[in-house]
Amino acid sequence: xxxxxxxxxxxxxxxxxxxxxxxxxxxxxxxxxxxxxxxxxxxxxxxxxxxxxxxxxxxxxxxxxxxxxxxxxxxxxxxxxxxxxxxxxxxxxxxxxxxxxxxxxxxxxxxxxxxxxxxxxxxxxxxxxxxxxxxxxxxxxxxxxxxxxxxxxxxxxxxxxxxxxxxxxxxxxxxxxxxxxxxxxxxxxxxxxxxxxxxxxxxxxxxxxxxxxxxxxxxxxxxxxxxxxxxxxxxxxxxxxxxxxxxxxxxxxxxxxxxxxxxxxxxxxxxxxxxxxxxxxxxxxxxxxxxxxxxxxxxxxxxxxxxxxxxxxxxxxxxxxxxxxxxxx
Amino acid sequence: xxxxxxxxxxxxxxxxxxxxxxxxxxxxxxxxxxxxxxxxxxxxxxxxxxxxxxxxxxxxxxxxxxxxxxxxxxxxxxxxxxxxxxxxxxxxxxxxxxxxxxxxxxxxxxxxxxxxxxxxxxxxxxxxxxxxxxxxxxxxxxxxxxxxxxxxxxxxxxxxxxxxxxxxxxxxxxxxxxxxxxxxxxxxxxxxxxxxxxxxxxxxxxxxxxxxxxxxxxxxxxxxxxxxxxxxxxxxxxxxxxxxxxxxxxxxxxxxxxxxxxxxxxxxxxxxxxxxxxxxxxxxxxxxxxxxxxxxxxxxxxxxxxxxxxxxxxxxxxxxxxxxxxxxxxxxxxxxxxxxxxxxxxxxxxxxxxxxxxxxxxxxxxxxxxxxxxxxx
Numbered sequence: 001x002x003x004x005x006x007x008x009x010x011x012x013x014x015x016x017x018x019x020x021x022x023x024x025x026x027x028x029x030x031x032x033x034x035x036x037x038x039x040x041x042x043x044x045x046x047x048x049x050x051x052x053x054x055x056x057x058x059x060x061x062x063x064x065x066x067x068x069x070x071x072x073x074x075x076x077x078x079x080x081x082x083x084x085x086x087x088x089x090x091x092x093x094x095x096x097x098x099x100x101x102x103x104x105x106x107x108x109x110x111x112x113x114x115x116x117x118x119x120x121x122x123x124x125x126x127x128x129x130x131x132x133x134x135x136x137x138x139x140x141x142x143x144x145x146x147x148x149x150x151x152x153x154x155x156x157x158x159x160x161x162x163x164x165x166x167x168x169x170x171x172x173x174x175x176x177x178x179x180x181x182x183x184x185x186x187x188x189x190x191x192x193x194x195x196x197x198x199x200x201x202x203x204x205x206x207x208x209x210x211x212x213x214x215x216x217x218x219x220x221x222x223x224x225x226x227x228x229x230x231x232x233x234x235x236x237x238x239x240x241x242x243x244x245x246x247x248x249x250x251x252x253x254x255x256x257x258x259x260x261x262x263x264x265x266x267x268x269x270x271x272x273x274x275x276x277x278x279x280x281x282x283x284x285x286x287x288x289x290x291x292x293x294x295x296x297x298x299x300x301x302x303x304x305x306x307x308x309x310x311x312x313x314x315x316x317x318x319x320x321x322x323x324x325x326x327x328x329x
Numbered sequence: 330x331x332x333x334x335x336x337x338x339x340x341x342x343x344x345x346x347x348x349x350x351x352x353x354x355x356x357x358x359x360x361x362x363x364x365x366x367x368x369x370x371x372x373x374x375x376x377x378x379x380x381x382x383x384x385x386x387x388x389x390x391x392x393x394x395x396x397x398x399x400x401x402x403x404x405x406x407x408x409x410x411x412x413x414x415x416x417x418x419x420x421x422x423x424x425x426x427x428x429x430x431x432x433x434x435x436x437x438x439x440x441x442x443x444x445x446x447x448x449x450x451x452x453x454x455x456x457x458x459x460x461x462x463x464x465x466x467x468x469x470x471x472x473x474x475x476x477x478x479x480x481x482x483x484x485x486x487x488x489x490x491x492x493x494x495x496x497x498x499x500x501x502x503x504x505x506x507x508x509x510x511x512x513x514x515x516x517x518x519x520x521x522x523x524x525x526x527x528x529x530x531x532x533x534x535x536x537x538x539x540x541x542x543x544x545x546x547x548x549x550x551x552x553x554x555x556x557x558x559x560x561x562x563x564x565x566x567x568x569x570x571x572x573x574x575x576x577x578x579x580x581x582x583x584x585x586x587x588x589x590x591x592x593x594x595x596x597x598x599x600x601x602x603x604x605x606x607x608x609x610x611x612x613x614x615x616x617x618x619x620x621x622x623x624x625x626x627x628x629x630x631x632x633x634x635x636x637x638x639x640x641x642x643x644x645x646x647x648x649x650x651x652x653x654x655x656x657x658x659x660x661x662x663x664x665x666x667x668x669x670x671x672x673x674x675x676x677x678x679x680x681x682x683x684x685x686x687x688x689x690x691x692x693x694x695x696x697x698x699x700x701x702x703x704x705x706x
Contacts, residue, residue: 239411
């Protein structure tokens with residue numbers, strides 16, 4: 001019984017996907033909304049990565065868009081430059097696509113490692129500046145590579161990401177994050193956030209966990225970037241500028257930086273909201289900004305207010321043997 | 330009672346939206362209304378509004394002998410690729426537009442174009458100069474000319490108007506725009522019967538000293554010097570060329586098309602000529618009519634964005650009329666067959682859906698630009 005219960009979130013995601021597809025086929029929802037949903041889930045993945053770095057480990061990274069760009073460009077290079085995607089057989093396409101996502105994860109994870117190293121020495125504002133600069137350097141490097149279009153943008157990527165692919169990777173990301181945060185690794189990260197010195201005294205390898213948080217956060221952003229590249233079919237270096245990194249920070253803090261639910265809900269709501277406000281024409285972003293200000297004033301803990309969806313908290317299996325001293329009672 | 334009213338209201342809305350959707354022509358306009366490029370979006374909007382006032386003062390369009398109401402739907406793209414993709418999707422799926430105009434930059438046009446192409450909606454983009462934009466597919470057109478075209482135009486100007494056969498080129502090999510213009514200038518100039526006798530390059534826009542290049546150029550027997558570089562580099566180059574004793578006529582591309590150039594070149598720009606999309610001093614009746622109408626409406630001279638938007642809407646409007654139906658493929662074919670007399674000249678599309686339209690040659694005189702001639706493609 002318990003085994004089935006743990007599959008409920010995954011089944012819920014499957015049902016959600018099937019409902020979306022059915023509704024689209026029946027004509028109730030347009031491709032427009034499917035596309036917004038795709039962007040929302042991709043943004044949620046990036047924000048989850050940022051949540052691990054900023055929310056859980058307490059480091060201040062403001063260069064998340066840089067990791068997204070690395071993932072997007074490296075996966076695009078695999079599908080477009082390494083393999084000629086459109087000429088592949090239907091059976092080979094998913095394999096190459098998955099390969100490109102794996103490459104994106106590796107490359108952006110490596111970038112996360114590079115930026116994670118200085119975080120050992122730097123704290124707070126100084127770390128923020130380093131991450132910001134790192135994101136800008138990545139953008140400047142992309143501009144210098146003519147193979148991926150340089151300053152003119154990378155064109156001709158296959159538009160292969162579908163809602164199905166994105167939901168699968170979103171589900172994996174959430175599953176991984178949930179288990180990570182509620183494991184001893186996650187606990188160690190939280191202890192670093194609360195008091196680095198104290199956690200070090202307790203024997204926690206703070207260096208290891210901080211680098212780990214950066215690598216995982218960057219990997220998630222990279223995978224999301226790979227999916228994004230194959231939704232848009234086009235990439236431009238300026239798409240991943242500092243302002244974009246700020247967007248992800250806003251998603252995280254507006255949703256509530258303390259919980260996974262906050263990261264997911266924040267990213268989804270703030271991706272969908274500007275599209276829902278399109279009827280306001282020129283006033284659209286004014287109202288959007290106003291809503292953000294009001295929300296931060298009246299609900300500073302974010303949309304989710306520090307609460308977590310129940311399925312995002314794993315139930316710990318507690319057997320009497322596992323908890324020492326229980327048999328003495 | 331209240332529930333009843335709500336139900337009636339909802340049904341009424343559905344009925345109205347049904348009536349709204351039937352027999353109406355909707356054209357979607359995607360522009361940066363907010364964000365850093367909002368200024369360009371505002372210029373574009375003036376051009377669209379002016380075209381609309383002239384073509385459809387009563388907001389109607391005649392399609393296949395029937396007068397149909399015309400609705401223009403503006404969507405903001407914040408000058409971002411992702412938001413442009415959303416705006417395109419909304420216009421195509423939700424508003425079911427017949428055609429789309431915009432956006433005005435290459436990076437956003439390239440994000441929207443594949444969506445329109447796969448949905449079979451014709452698009453006229455306003456100001457993306459990247460040749461790749463129209464290569465997305467046969468539904469994608471552009472109103473502006475592409476960078477290589479300018480190189481060809483200047484070659485024709487040098488050969489036909491300046492009547493020279495030997496040219497020198499100084500270009501920035503770290504810049505796409507500069508490289509493209511040089512390549513096509515050299516090619517066209519050779520085809521006409523001239524010869525580029527010396528090509529000097531420099532790497533990157535941080536170079537400040539061009540004397541080595543100018544010494545080589547001075548030693549050659551070139552009769553004209555082509556410098557398709559950005560205004561800042563060109564300003565310095567003009568000064569250094571003159572002080573190096575080079576008296577050749579200087580020509581360039583629309584990188585020079587800004588009043589800021591004069592502040593750097595400091596007088597040495599006198600007599601230098603360049604190509605651009607439109608001059609408000611152009612003498613054709615269409616151009617003068619447009620400039621006057623624009624002045625009357627906005628008390629300002631139209632810039633390139635305004636002209637190109639005006640022309641985009643005119644092209645789409647006439648194509649829908651000519652197609653006689655709201656079918657995407659029919660309108661696409663009608664746009665491809667466009668032959669219209671517009672402010673910047675007679676416009677036709679080539680097989681790559683780039684406009685074959687004349688460029689204007691403008692010359693610096695006394696620190697100000699003045700219209701010289703129009704060069705046809």
